[in-house]
Amino acid sequence: xxxxxxxxxxVHANPVYNTYFADPxxxxxxxxxxxxxxxxxxxxxxxxxxIFPLLQSTDFFTWQPASSALVRPDPKLGAxxxxxxxxxKDGTFYLYYSVGHGDQxxxxxxxxxxxxxGPYEDLGKTLIDAxxxxxxxxxxxxxxxxxxxxxxxxxxxxxxxxxxxAGTGLAAARMRSMTELADEGQTILRAxxxxxxxxxxxPMYGGVWDWHTLEGPCxxxxxxxxxxxxxxxxxxxxxxxxxxxxxxxxxxxxxDAGNENGARVLRSIPNQLRGPGHNTIIAGPxxxxxxxxxxxxxxxxxxxxxxxxxxxxxxDGPRVRATPLVR
Numbered sequence: 220x221x222x223x224x225x226x227x228x229x230v231h232a233n234p235v236y237n238t239y240f241a242d243p244x245x246x247x248x249x250x251x252x253x254x255x256x257x258x259x260x261x262x263x264x265x266x267x268x269x270i271f272p273l274l275q276s277t278d279f280f281t282w283q284p285a286s287s288a289l290v291r292p293d294p295k296l297g298a299x300x301x302x303x304x305x306x307x308k309d310g311t312f313y314l315y316y317s318v319g320h321g322d323q324x325x326x327x328x329x330x331x332x333x334x335x336x337g338p339y340e341d342l343g344k345t346l347i348d349a350x351x352x353x354x355x356x357x358x359x360x361x362x363x364x365x366x367x368x369x370x371x372x373x374x375x376x377x378x379x380x381x382x383x384x385a386g387t388g389l390a391a392a393r394m395r396s397m398t399e400l401a402d403e404g405q406t407i408l409r410a411x412x413x414x415x416x417x418x419x420x421x422p423m424y425g426g427v428w429d430w431h432t433l434e435g436p437c438x439x440x441x442x443x444x445x446x447x448x449x450x451x452x453x454x455x456x457x458x459x460x461x462x463x464x465x466x467x468x469x470x471x472x473x474x475d476a477g478n479e480n481g482a483r484v485l486r487s488i489p490n491q492l493r494g495p496g497h498n499t500i501i502a503g504p505x506x507x508x509x510x511x512x513x514x515x516x517x518x519x520x521x522x523x524x525x526x527x528x529x530x531x532x533x534x535d536g537p538r539v540r541a542t543p544l545v546r
Contacts, residue, residue, distance in 0.1 A: 233524075233526040233544050234517075234524035235525055235527050238272075238522070238524075239259040239522045240256045240524060241262060241497065241514045242301065242303070242435065242514060243498075243514055244256065246305055246501070247501065252277070254274040254276070254282060255273045255305060255314075257300070257301050257302055257523075258272040259522075269289060269338065270289040270290075271314075272287060273285045273336060273337065274525075278504065280527065286336045286337055288336070288339050289314060289316065289341070290339065293341075297324070297325070299320065299325070301356055302317060303316040305360075308397055311333060312337075312339070313397045313398070314331070316328055316358065319354075326349055326355060327347055328344065329341075329342050329397070331398075342398055346400050347400065351403050354375045356374075357497075358372045359438065361438040367394075369438070370404075371390070371407065371447065373387050373388065374389075375424075377428075384430075387410075387431075388406065388407075388409040389409075389436045389447065389449055391407050391436070391438070391470055407447055407464065408433055410432065410451065412451075415451035415452055417430045417452065418453065432452065432453065435496060437498050437499060437500055441537075444465055445466045445467070445471075446464070446537065447463060447466070449463065450498070456520075458494070460484075460485055460486035460487065461498055461511075462475055463536070477536075484530075485498075485541060488543070491541070493515055495514070495541065497514055498513035499511070499513075500512075503529075510528065510530055511528055511530045515544060526544065
């Protein structure tokens, strides 16, 4: 009997969506893929009406607008809305996001809907008390194999103990419910390398800092190990790239040793890829192949656009052979 020919992998071009669509979070529900992200208005603080563009796809590579997801909450919370993420439990979809004023005073919030397309209504809950941390962004919920949910996020640190750099780093907390964290979380990864520098002599918190940034945490479990993908550097330029830490348990300790010379998963490629980062990991249409969904700048550095590439699990760790953006 003749053997069946192997199924060809889909061929696509990046970006998979031509309009501004940063910080893409992708999930699948009832055979439809959904993507939600930060739009141009959300990034600039000029939001009107509903917030966060939402896309959908039946084949994972061709995307169409679906709706805007979040009904605007109390304007006193701020006008900058960043990096949404969605979790589904018991028939309810929960939208996690940060809101604040400019690049400071951001808090994590949660909204809910009975439909993946929304509209999502803010539930009036701040997940981490602003008195504990004034700047918390980039929520990413994670469901472990035992049914326990965790929330990964980015927050600011000012200490420089153990050779860590001052700046934004990563933390995670167990979730007591879909609208409440068990505590303020514990540190997952901190900046420690030059390529993660956001800005020298940055005025922050009443001082001047050599500021470093890790953000956009994306937890993923593979062959018994926990990986926390993240983006480091400055999102506004080509220093931005994607790396990861690895741990034996969900709350760590995580190690990203080996990245001292730059991001290992995605980094800028001259004339091909600019500032790739803030990713989601999700299985593709065959249910087996892992893909990384991320944003990268267009050639004029005007638009952050959604891209998709296969995530390859190599002996050296997760790697991506990035598809150059169409010019």
